[in-house]
Amino acid sequence: MNEPVTYFEWVNLLEKFQNGDDSVLPAIQKGKFELDAGTVYRFYNKIQDTYVNRKKLWADKFNRLFMVQNIKTENDISILLQLSKANLNPISKFIKINALPHELKETLEKDFEKFISETRNNIKESVTKNQIPNEKMLLIINSFIFFDVAVESDSEENSSSETNLNESQNKRRILF
Numbered sequence: 001m002n003e004p005v006t007y008f009e010w011v012n013l014l015e016k017f018q019n020g021d022d023s024v025l026p027a028i029q030k031g032k033f034e035l036d037a038g039t040v041y042r043f044y045n046k047i048q049d050t051y052v053n054r055k056k057l058w059a060d061k062f063n064r065l066f067m068v069q070n071i072k073t074e075n076d077i078s079i080l081l082q083l084s085k086a087n088l089n090p091i092s093k094f095i096k097i098n099a100l101p102h103e104l105k106e107t108l109e110k111d112f113e114k115f116i117s118e119t120r121n122n123i124k125e126s127v128t129k130n131q132i133p134n135e136k137m138l139l140i141i142n143s144f145i146f147f148d149v150a151v152e153s154d155s156e157e158n159s160s161s162e163t164n165l166n167e168s169q170n171k172r173r174i175l176f
Contacts, residue, residue, distance in 0.1 A: 004031035004099075007039045007076045011046060018050040020057055022090045044104060051108055054091050055115060061087060062119070068124070077123075088116075 001024065004010040010033060013024045035043060062084050069080055095108035 001027040003027050005033070007043065010043065014046050014050045017090075017094065018053045020054075025090055025093055026097075029093065029097050031097070031099050035101065046064075047104065047108075047115070049098065051091070051111075054094065057089055058084075058091060066123075082121075084119075110165065 001013075002009070003015050006029065010031065013028050013031070016024045016027060033043060050067055065080055065083060069076060090165075092112065095105060
């Protein structure tokens, strides 16, 4: 699949992604778009609509999983949260695509963090309403934080981690 360059190509791929097709994500990540006065607002709106609709798809899927699974143990909630994190991966990758202007990326990232926080609070409320709160279960729910490894600068990270590894091999470590 070709990387999008024109507004029309972007719209086609964004609509597919918006409807749950993750196979277009690699092309979207490699795409380029030159913002101009005629398309800047439409492009921003299309990105925002895509992001909002993907969050809705995720929330619907999560709610179905939450309703279907009878959460009684820590393992049940842990499995549910792991599945949910895996389903959030495409959204996380989407908000970090290179073609997005920096301000838009920041706005989407802040919203994504807020979304995760609200979801975590809703899970906590739901679990405490349905059963006696268990400290271990609440700890598992509180650990529902989405960490994503930055994909953009892998080569820089690899070279710096090799340098740090070489430096740390020459130093003594005292472990208690």
